[in-house]
Amino acid sequence: xSRQLHEVRLVQSTGPIPLSTITFxxxxxxxxxxVDCFDFVPSDFSLLHAILANIPRGRFCEWGSGMxxxxxxxxxxxxxxxxxxIDPALAAASRMLLTDFGLSATVTTGSYFDEHPGADIxxxxxxxxxxxxxxxxxxxxAPQESRLLICHGAxxxxxxxxxx
Numbered sequence: 001x002s003r004q005l006h007e008v009r010l011v012q013s014t015g016p017i018p019l020s021t022i023t024f025x026x027x028x029x030x031x032x033x034x035v036d037c038f039d040f041v042p043s044d045f046s047l048l049h050a051i052l053a054n055i056p057r058g059r060f061c062e063w064g065s066g067m068x069x070x071x072x073x074x075x076x077x078x079x080x081x082x083x084x085x086i087d088p089a090l091a092a093a094s095r096m097l098l099t100d101f102g103l104s105a106t107v108t109t110g111s112y113f114d115e116h117p118g119a120d121i122x123x124x125x126x127x128x129x130x131x132x133x134x135x136x137x138x139x140x141x142a143p144q145e146s147r148l149l150i151c152h153g154a155x156x157x158x159x160x161x162x163x164x
Contacts, residue, residue: 008147011054013050013051015053021045027100028097029067032066032093035089043069048149056120059121063134065094066094071107081103091109092109119146123149126151
């Protein structure tokens with residue numbers, strides 16, 4: 001692949017997280033334990049909030065959206081928010097969570113390797129062995145100005161952009 005990605009520094013907000021956001025995220029984590037699916041590790045919602053607080057609003061797409069916590073958090077912050085989740089039970093549970101909290105976001109069931117919604121921000125916490133594949137996928141399908149927020153562990157989110 002001729003194009004490359006480079007990492008850019010993220011600035012985190014130090015402001016407080018709204019109580020409604022904390023309540024939503026904790027309820028999502030609680031409900032996740034009741035869904036019969038593969039084990040997944042959720043990202044740190046407070047870290048994602050701190051990062052998104054300093055990013056211009058636009059279209060947000062979470063690849064592998066799990067319980068929809070990232071999708072809902074982005075929607076609550078003014079992003080046009082979409083999630084793609086391969087596990088049907090998780091996708092259904094996340095749609096219910098979003099509805100129960102009155103958050104306007106879309107979660108589709110499928111693989112983000114097959115679905116290609118345009119976004120300004122892509123966010124994923126992929127399986128460790130899939131990191132290179134995810135970055136290659138981003139290079140192939142994302143608009144030039146998009147950012148890839150990718151977790152390198154629950155408390156380590158990095159931002160990648162396409163080389164000009």
